[in-house]
Amino acid sequence: MAELLRVVLAIAAKDARVELRSRTSLLSALAFAGLVLVIFNFARDATAVSAATIGPSALWVTVAFAGTIALNRSFAMEERNAAIEQLLLAPVSRGAIFLGKYLGNLAFVLVVEAVALPLFVIFFNLPLGGAIGAIMALLLLATVGFVAVGTLFASFSVRTRFADLVLPVLLLPFLLPPVLVGVQATGRLLAGRPPGEIVGWFRFLAFYDVAFVVTALLLFPSVVDE
Amino acid sequence: MTDAALGSMAAAPPASARLIRRGLVITVIGLVGLGLVYYLALVVTPTERWQGLAQKILYVHAPAATTTLVSFLLTGIASVAYLWLKDPRIDAFAESSAEVGLAFGAMMLTTGPIWAKPIWGAWWQWEPRLTLTLLLVLLFIGYRALRSAIDDPEERGRYSAVVGVMALVLVPFVHLSVYLFRTIHPQPVVLKPSEPTLPWEMLRTLLVSWAVFHLPLYIGFVTTRYGLARRAQEEAAS
Amino acid sequence: MNGPPDNGAYMVAAYVVIAVVAVSYAVSLWRRSRRP
Numbered sequence: 001m002a003e004l005l006r007v008v009l010a011i012a013a014k015d016a017r018v019e020l021r022s023r024t025s026l027l028s029a030l031a032f033a034g035l036v037l038v039i040f041n042f043a044r045d046a047t048a049v050s051a052a053t054i055g056p057s058a059l060w061v062t063v064a065f066a067g068t069i070a071l072n073r074s075f076a077m078e079e080r081n082a083a084i085e086q087l088l089l090a091p092v093s094r095g096a097i098f099l100g101k102y103l104g105n106l107a108f109v110l111v112v113e114a115v116a117l118p119l120f121v122i123f124f125n126l127p128l129g130g131a132i133g134a135i136m137a138l139l140l141l142a143t144v145g146f147v148a149v150g151t152l153f154a155s156f157s158v159r160t161r162f163a164d165l166v167l168p169v170l171l172l173p174f175l176l177p178p179v180l181v182g183v184q185a186t187g188r189l190l191a192g193r194p195p196g197e198i199v200g201w202f203r204f205l206a207f208y209d210v211a212f213v214v215t216a217l218l219l220f221p222s223v224v225d226e
Numbered sequence: 227m228t229d230a231a232l233g234s235m236a237a238a239p240p241a242s243a244r245l246i247r248r249g250l251v252i253t254v255i256g257l258v259g260l261g262l263v264y265y266l267a268l269v270v271t272p273t274e275r276w277q278g279l280a281q282k283i284l285y286v287h288a289p290a291a292t293t294t295l296v297s298f299l300l301t302g303i304a305s306v307a308y309l310w311l312k313d314p315r316i317d318a319f320a321e322s323s324a325e326v327g328l329a330f331g332a333m334m335l336t337t338g339p340i341w342a343k344p345i346w347g348a349w350w351q352w353e354p355r356l357t358l359t360l361l362l363v364l365l366f367i368g369y370r371a372l373r374s375a376i377d378d379p380e381e382r383g384r385y386s387a388v389v390g391v392m393a394l395v396l397v398p399f400v401h402l403s404v405y406l407f408r409t410i411h412p413q414p415v416v417l418k419p420s421e422p423t424l425p426w427e428m429l430r431t432l433l434v435s436w437a438v439f440h441l442p443l444y445i446g447f448v449t450t451r452y453g454l455a456r457r458a459q460e461e462a463a464s
Numbered sequence: 465m466n467g468p469p470d471n472g473a474y475m476v477a478a479y480v481v482i483a484v485v486a487v488s489y490a491v492s493l494w495r496r497s498r499r500p
Contacts, residue, residue: 149392156388159376166368169368170368170369170372173393173396174392176400176403177403181403184406200406201406204402204403204406215395219391219392222309223388
């Protein structure tokens with residue numbers, strides 16, 4: 001167990017190191033998130049639609065799209081120089097490799113969200129007040145699940161033609177449940193409803209996370225083993 | 227031209243050729259059966275009093291919808307089986323059922339709004355069943371795109387099977403989340419498609435149509451498509 | 465308000481669509497079976 005954890009963290013740390021050296025993809029993803037928020041602001045008629053009405057949608061669409069474009073990167077990096085082959089030759093379990101890549105992606109997307117959320121608050125000028133903690137918990141729970149699906153899909157979509165197209169088309173249907181729940185719950189929180197009212201939605205996201213992390217973990221060996 | 231055709235026919239292994247021929251025969255039976263459904267639905271069955279002639283769309287829409295769902299379900303089950311057994315025949319079936327499902331999905335997604343416009347007063351409602359089926363059709367378009375973007379047949383089988391299994395896991399979550407969505411967003415007042423027990427003549431037409439869509443039409447399409455997929459596999463192997 | 469509503473055109477459209485999709489998919493399969 002400790003050995004597994006060590007391998008997982010080593011792989012995730014490797015990805016983080018690569019990321020921090022170039023910073024290109026992280027900066028691109030952050031710029032992308034900012035741009036989606038900007039476009040969202042101008043995609044509404046400010047006289048007819050209040051920021052509070054469109055705010056939850058803007059936040060979750062930004063997160064969904066930024067997460068999707070961020071995920072291609074993790075295995076594209078491994079395909080270069082056939083690095084994935086070396087990784088698979090290492091005497092560690094497939095599950096550990098998946099969890100390592102997953103953790104790296106999760107950290108990446110969470111960093112993007114950590115920047116997108118303050119930008120969202122500033123741009124949309126919304127009084128978050130006490131809701132901020134609950135919104136962060138929602139983002140975390142939603143991200144844990146869809147990044148698992150995205151990591152699994154990215155592991156083979158990079159090996160196809162049109163990888164940039166295949167991943168979003170496959171992944172977006174899986175984003176529907178977390179985005180739908182996220183938007184509804186955020187809307188309620190911004191309207192000043194108590195977090196206790198949306199416990200059911202937290203539970204839903206938790207089920208989603210467990211189901212997809214486990215399924216992705218079980219399916220990953222089928223992707224990489226000939 | 228004829229020589230080339232003859233040459234390839236002679237070279238084609240008999241198994242897939244026989245499948246294709248049988249499939250086409252069953253398909254023709256299915257199309258004749260569809261003609262019978264049209265006769266029953268449009269001529270024999272009485273017109274419903276409140277919904278008028280548009281109610282008759284039900285006789286082809288509902289069978290198209292269930293056939294779509296069964297096609298995708300069988301692709302999902304075949305995906306699980308393929309990852310376990312790694313038999314290329316199972317992959318050929320998964321591919322075939324997914325494509326046939328898209329054909330039925332096209333019928334479902336066009337006739338649904340055509341029925342809804344006069345009955346509900348709107349082409350589309352974000353109702354759980356509609357949302358789920360639309361999302362499944364979109365997902366299986368992605369499944370098809372994925373398949374066509376991979377050259378190696380073995381890789382194609384594994385990757386698409388992974389998507390097939392994930393789709394099975396996704397269905398309950400989409401259904402539940404859309405249901406949650408509905409409970410907080412009350413539906414606009416629409417003429418609800420309340421389902422009174424159908425009179426026997428209507429029920430009979432519906433049952434015949436169901437049988438035609440699920441049996442000869444689906445089986446004919448899938449057998450032919452499976453034969454084509456097998457032929458491609460045989461040719462790749464030789 | 466007496467007779468059923470007049471919406472036969474929708475019915476015709478739906479039945480035409482079903483026939484077109486079913487027949488054209490069958491033709492597509494047949495053509496693929498001819499062309500190896």
